[in-house]
Amino acid sequence: MTIKEQIDRDRLPRHVAIIMDGNGRWALSQGNQRIFGHEHGVEAVRSVVEGAGEVGIGYLTLYAFSTENWLRPREEVDALMNLLVQAINDETASLKKNRVKLLTIGDFDSLPPVVREKLAWSLEELRDCDGLRLIIALSYSARWEITRAARLLADDVRRGAVCDADIVPQLFDKYLTTKDIPDPELLIRTSGEFRISNFLLWQIAYSELYFTPVLWPDFRKENLFEAIVDYQQRERRFGKTSQQVGT
Ligand code: IPE
Ligand code: IPE
Ligand code: MG
Numbered sequence: 001m002t003i004k005e006q007i008d009r010d011r012l013p014r015h016v017a018i019i020m021d022g023n024g025r026w027a028l029s030q031g032n033q034r035i036f037g038h039e040h041g042v043e044a045v046r047s048v049v050e051g052a053g054e055v056g057i058g059y060l061t062l063y064a065f066s067t068e069n070w071l072r073p074r075e076e077v078d079a080l081m082n083l084l085v086q087a088i089n090d091e092t093a094s095l096k097k098n099r100v101k102l103l104t105i106g107d108f109d110s111l112p113p114v115v116r117e118k119l120a121w122s123l124e125e126l127r128d129c130d131g132l133r134l135i136i137a138l139s140y141s142a143r144w145e146i147t148r149a150a151r152l153l154a155d156d157v158r159r160g161a162v163c164d165a166d167i168v169p170q171l172f173d174k175y176l177t178t179k180d181i182p183d184p185e186l187l188i189r190t191s192g193e194f195r196i197s198n199f200l201l202w203q204i205a206y207s208e209l210y211f212t213p214v215l216w217p218d219f220r221k222e223n224l225f226e227a228i229v230d231y232q233q234r235e236r237r238f239g240k241t242s243q244q245v246g247t
Pocket of ligand 3: 021
């Protein structure tokens with residue numbers, strides 16, 4: 001039985017989020033520049049998007065560039081931004097063919113105009129797609145998002161649209177960039193690092209975490225399927241006892 005056949009289609013995670021890590025190490029281990037790893041990371045993205053569509057995942061979020069990644073050397077940041085423009089340009093037609101709808105989360109305003117324009121074009125092209133929701137986290141960090149939400153909420157309290165007693169988790173959700181997107185049931189991080197790096201801190205409160213040593217440029221849909229099969233073997237208790245959730 002292939003790994004794909006081992007997936008129980010009735011118990012799929014609705015939303016899978018991935019911290020795509022290890023591009024630099026992948027390239028350096030072969031004596032290449034870090035950007036070479038980023039370039040090959042695009043192939044991994046293509047495979048994973050395809051795989052998510054094949055098994056029927058509803059939402060796939062990819063952490064592509066963090067708020068902290070702006071601190072990298074200028075040449076690497078520039079190369080990443082160029083690569084992003086190129087990838088959006090090259091992939092949009094096939095995303096459309098596969099009915100993939102693109103969404104972005106992050107500080108859009110901090111991106112260079114050329115990236116914003118290309119993204120706006122792609123978002124518009126894919127606006128009516130009704131298949132997989134592909135969410136790209138760009139210039140994103142959870143602390144940026146949560147403090148922004150607090151500010152927006154404070155505005156609404158000040159103008160009387162919200163009162164203190166209204167502030168419950170479900171309301172706070174509405175102020176996040178992920179509003180209307182279900183929380184991820186499964187979070188994957190590649191490259192053998194065991195940390196979250198400021199990703200979706202609010203939304204992963206009850207996500208199942210899956211860490212793999214595979215470096216992102218080597219990651220393929222089969223690796224995604226392995227993670228899903230692993231996820232399906234877990235018991236999710238949400239604070240209850242095993243007897244209560246009884247499988
Ligand atoms: C992930 O790979 C891509 C981004 C963070 C943009 P890295 O560039 O972090 O690769 P490593 O972790 O240095 O190997
Ligand atoms: C996390 O990877 C951010 C993205 C994958 C976009 P990093 O490589 O930036 O994370 P740290 O700095 O090692 O924690
Ligand atoms: Mg890294």
